[in-house]
Amino acid sequence: MKKAVLWSGILLLAMAFLLTGCAKNTGESAETSFIQIKGSDTEVNLVQRLAESYMDKHPEIDIAVTGGGSGTGIAALIKGEVDIANSSRAIKDEEIEQAKANGVEPVAVAIAMDGLSVIIHADNPVEALTVEQIGKIFRGEITNWKEVGGPDMEISMYGRQSNSGTFVYFRDHVLKGDFSPKVKRMNGNAQIVESVKNDPAGIGYVGVGYVVGPEGKQVEGIKVIKVAKDENSPPATPLDPENVKNGSYPLARPLYQYVNGKPEGAVLEFIKYELSEEGQQIAVEEGFYPVNPEYAKLNEASLN
Known part of the structure; x- marks a missing residue:
């Protein structure tokens, strides 16, 4: 009888331990x-x-x-x-x-805070775009770099998949419409950066943390373009923290x-x-x- 009581006590303690562990993983309590x-x-x-x-x-x-x-x-x-x-x-x-x-x-x-960055290949001479121009590019209405002051080269677009918050933000605040079916859907920011690095006609959008390397230097092989709210506003770079803080960079979030x-x-x-x-x-x-x-x-x- 004593052995039965002892084993019952051990079993109850084990069950209590397991239940405590399960509750701990739910994150429900303090x-x-x-x-x-x-x-x-x-x-x-x-x-x-x-x-x-x-x-x-x-x-x-x-x-x-x-x-x-x-x-x-x-x-x-x-x-x-x-x-x-x-x-x-x-x-x-x-x-x-x-x-x-x-x-x-x-x-x-x-x-x-993030300065959502629009990136192009480092050799592309384009330095700045308006939000409207970027929207037209990703909607498929501007298809050649020469239309925005670049070389005579068909634009190659890289973006995120639809479960991405960056996809939704960019669609709602920049495109204000649907993405072109020609946009290549990437799994993450790093993949977009690598794709644009290797594509002279490429353009993509990524969080600023993915284009700034050690000591605040821009990642090699890409160019972070300046963005203007409209054609009457000065273009601003997301690489300057003050532009993100004061709202002069229009894609701060x-x-x-x-x-x-x-x-x-x-x-x-x-x-x-x-x-x-x-x-x-x-x-x-x-x-x-x-x-x-x-x-x-x-x-x-x-x-x-």
Whole structure:
């Protein structure tokens, strides 16, 4: 009888341990020690770097960061599969409705600023384009570089897949219409950069963190063109942080993270680290820019 009682106690302890481990992985409570993050390809390297730095200081916390695109990350948050969704675009109204129907309340935090960069081959003499010209190129209305002051050469376009937040942002803010069927769909920013490097007629769009190398130098083999809001505005480069901060670069955007409700516990502490002076410096080192005052107000409302 004593042996039976002993084994029953051991079994109950084992079950309690397993249940505790499962609860820990859901990220639902302030006691969580495992954070699951998924989403934007633009943000994945930055957030991996932030996670590694944070885990070095907090070995009791495990953080897993994967990409897949902004839409994939938001879908995972809606399904309750992740604690944080990285997104380089704002969440859509229909996604908010889906989330609420599933008992999820999406809350946004901006962790950095991006100057979405339009890149061409380094040997292409074109230096600047307006937003309208870029839109016409990717809609297929401008098909030869000579139409915008370049060589007599058919334009070759590289873009992202439709689950990408960058795809959605670029479509909504630049094209304001549909992409040309001739746009080659790439899996990520790095693939676009490599494709344009090897294509003298190429043009693509990527997060600024993918075109800035060590010490803030532009990646070799490509040119980041200046962009003007319209033909009456001066063109600006995203490589100057001040242009992104003050809005003179027309394709500046926030990089978001979405959580379910106001964050707490380990998730809150990690987000606070991302927004700390050290975290924002890591964003700069990764080629992005600190959160500007406008989105700092958003963060204040989301976290307090």
